[in-house]
Amino acid sequence: MLLKRSAVAAGALLALAPRAWAGDVLKNNGFKMCSDNPEVTVERFNLQYDRETQRLNFDIAGTSQKSEKVEATLLFEAYGNEVYRKDFNPCDEATKVEQLCPIPQGPFQAKGEQKIPSEYADMIPSIAFAVPDLQGNARLILKSVDSGDEVACLLSGVTNGRTTKVAAVSYVAVGIAGAALAASGLSALTAAAYPGAHSSGPGFADVMGWFQSMATNGMLSVQYPDVYRNFASNFGFSAGLIPWRSMQLSIDQFRNATGGNLTADSYEFLLKAHLVHDNGKVNASSLAKRALGHLFRRSLLVARDDDSSSEEDGMMHVVKGVQGYVEELSIPKSNTFMTVLLFFAVVVAAIAVGILLLKVILEVWALFGSFPSSLKNFRKHYWGMMARTIVNLILVVYGIWVLYCIYQFVRGDSWAAKLLAAVTLVAFTGVLAFFSIRIVLLARRYRGRNGDPSVLYEDDKIWRRYSLFYDAYKRDYWWIFIPAIVYMFAKGCIIAGGDGHGMVQTVGQLIVEALMLILLLWHRPYVAKSSQWINISIQVVRVLSVICILVFVEELGLSQTTQTVTGIVLIAVQSTLTGVLAILIAVNALIMCLRKNPHAKLREKRKSYDDDDDDGENLTAMDARNSLLLDGAARKATPDSDMTGKYNMTGPYEPYRDHVPTNAARHSRYASTTRLIQPPSRSPSPEEHPQRGYGVAY
Known part of the structure; x- marks a missing residue:
């Protein structure tokens, strides 16, 4: 009953409407001779049982070495347990089959139907007709009436026509990913001009990362029940596995x-x-x-x-x-890497063409009229936008790319495919390593000079170039993207390197997933609360999924029934999280349409702070606001009270004594303390002494 309810729940959550024949039907799918030296060889064997009519249709054809009367035994097993057995004689009136009474010498065929008595029909459990991807088989044994020896044995798989491998599930998942991509793209375009602005989750990377987790879960070398294996195959598109x-x-x-x-x-x-x-x-x-x-x-x-x-x-x-x-998915194992490589190339080409086309449209628009100011930033920095998009794509696919490249190395085959795998893996890793090192160096440089790495979030050019790696994180945890990249690399290595060793893969994955969960719970690094709990929830489900996969490990030797129940529960949990992500994407899209752009509000607030700072920087010794008539306590209460110690009160034309205000001082809203630095003896470069806008990243 639990198994049946779990299957229904999983189906309702993600539209897992399984294919089924009309009515409650069981039928075999293929067969194999299970006799050592059969006297009867079978070329065709088809069975179909309809629970509604309680009739068994059969179609058997083969060749017999001699003519003889036989007795037949029909057994049905589900999940390793025998649930039905019936002995019958083809020559008895109640179960007579003319073509098999007796079996003729030479070729023969028998086709017809039999009414199954209620006492036998009731022995078949209802779950056999309801659970998707039934793991069952039927066995037909023929014995000689005269000698009692077995003359033939046939073994066949049994299916009820229901499966969790449904094209509709893939279409729904693609729709969710597409909605997340649209929302992330809109958020990225609006936030590009607002340094420090973060996008709300779940984003495209979050959704694709989750779908990739479900896909890679199905790649482990464990005893998956068919119900979960087929469910996991619905998300192969997220891993670049699209048959063509x-x-x-x-x-x-x-x-x-x-x-x-x-x-x-x-x-x-x-x-x-x-x-x-x-x-x-x-x-x-x-x-x-x-x-x-x-x-x-x-x-x-x-x-x-x-x-x-x-x-x-x-x-x-x-x-x-x-x-x-x-x-x-109809992709040969040695074609896997090349398939993903070609689709990646197609996606990159589509991105380049799309961005260039939009650039052309804006240029034509500019010739005949004015377009919204929100698009001016894109028009000016479209090359940077293209590079940023491609780097973001590399970041999204890096984990599965490592998996496929290492799998190509392990499996060998074409030397050209191995060479391409090596080149692309080095290139992708090099790109991510370059940006990681560059961001770390910038953070260290400005931490040493200003006391914190706030420049990563405040400088326009630095933000535009590097923020895709850390924009979702709090300022103190900008570095979290580095362990996230290591996490993706480790997962790919474990799955591909441990292929064929289910226990190694599962334990290795559990360690990596658990460490990532501990990191997220310990620091809680995300800026937005929605992103905080979405990503932590996704990581919790990842850990629980790997724990469930331990049930399928061969070394534990658990029963097929236990594995199937676990598989359906796993489907229900993963489907629930997928549904929640879809709802959150819709809610965020609605919020974006109804409320004022939060990034614009952030820019307005920052501008008001900058205006106040400008007033303080324009003070002179003769300004009335610097009058000695002002009460000292009142001066301390003003926003610029922290700058009073920088003026030489004894020299009216010497407004600054020894120090100049730094970035941290002007933006006191983002710094917990104010530090002063000695001005350089020469004309400073933008990075050494950033002014309004902080210069450039290089």
């Missing part, structure tokens, strides 16, 4: 020309093979099972002629881990 027939064929040709082996590792091979997931022990049951959705998807991808069905068409292809995840 022409692209896969082109990659196959590229690999073939650069030392790759296509014998059992190509797109055409996958079209003909039936995937079997190796859960550490490939038994007869797992070999018998074919994924109906898997075959259906391939029939849509390519139309094959009738004569293309051959012995190779029934080939069982054993997979696990990363290979199992990507090949379920």
